[in-house]
Amino acid sequence: MLPAAWPLPDHVCGSRVHGFTTLRRGAGLSKPPFDSFNMGLRSGDDEDAVLQNRTQLMDIAQLPSSPHWLQQVHGAGVVRLDGDVFPSEPEADAAVTSTPGVVLAILTADCLPVLFAAKDGSEVGATHAGWRGLAAGVLEATVAEMRxxxxxxxxxxxxxxxxxxYEIGVEVYDAFVAQDWSAGRAFTSTRPNHxxxxxxxxxxxxxxxxxxxxHDIHGGAxxxxxxxxxxxxxxxxxxTGRMASLVWIAPH
Known part of the structure; x- marks a missing residue:
């Protein structure tokens, strides 16, 4: 597991908020090219292997409940998962919660996973941000949904x-620079129109x-x-398979 490296106060980081991204290997039953700890049911892998991988994940990470997976569509939809009754795999690319014990989960394999936590440990969020989601404002939508x-x-x-x-073409470049010309600083020319x-x-x-x-934004290396x-x-x-990024508030 790759722990979320965010310097929360000791009483929050050590006992309340937990977050990490799974790694490709070290556990799991998936066979090549999904070897071995694939979390993605829609990746083309054997369904039984993925379900067993997810069961292993719960045991290894000692999760307080089953993760809440999303039907990710590369958009800007955010779902709030509070209380005791939740939709099954809602169509969204981000989730937030203030309920202890609710485990948020997103899947990635090049797209950017972003985990959020309130400094007082009262709320968490998880966002799947590929280039389409970033351009559509999924990060801003997640922040807006949080209390x-x-x-x-x-x-x-x-x-x-x-x-x-990560080389891209005109479609991606225009999606960002048309909104904000200064976003062009994030692009390095490699060849014509790329x-x-x-x-x-x-x-x-x-x-x-x-x-x-x-100074409150970490990771990215x-x-x-x-x-x-x-x-x-x-x-x-x-x-290929998918990594999972999870975040939750420990139950009281």
Whole structure:
């Protein structure tokens, strides 16, 4: 497991808020090319293997409840999961909760996972932010859905396609620069009408505009494409599994 590296106060980080991203190997039953700890049911892997992987995840991480998975559509939809009755795999790309014991989960394999926590440990969130979701405002929508003021949130940017290897075309470039010309700083030209894009830079920019303080945004140094031992990467392998990023507030 790759723990969320956010410097929450000791009484919050140590006992209340927990967050991490799963790694590709170290557990699991999935066979190549999904080997071995694939969390994605819609990735083409054997369903029974994935379900057993998810059961192993609950045991290894000692989760307080089954994770709440989403039907991710690369949009900006956010669902609040509070109380005792929840929809089954709602169509959304982010979730938030203030209910202890509710485990939020998103799946990625190059897209950017972003975990949120209130500094007082009272609320958490999880967002799936690929380039389409980032451009659509999924991070801003997540912050807006949370009851905690933005300047009282911390965020962790988990493993994603890195700026040295994630090459994109005009469609992606225009989706950001047409909204904000200064977002062009996150793009490095590689050849005509192609750029390497820094998803981490774009995410930080948007989170700061949403009200988070720069020093409360952490992570953003890992590349899924260049580390096949640790991470799944759709861009690198096409047919591959998914990591899960989870966050929850420990039950009282």
């Amino acid at each position: 905690t003021p933005a300047d009282q949130l911390v965020a962790w940017l988990g493993p994603a396609a890195g700026p040295q290897k 750029w390497n894009v820094d998803l981490y830079s774009l995410a930080r920019r948007r989170l700061e505009k949403a009200g988070l303080r720069a 890992l590349c899924t494409i260049t580390d096949p031992q640790s991470f799944y990467s759709h861009r690198r392998d096409q047919r």
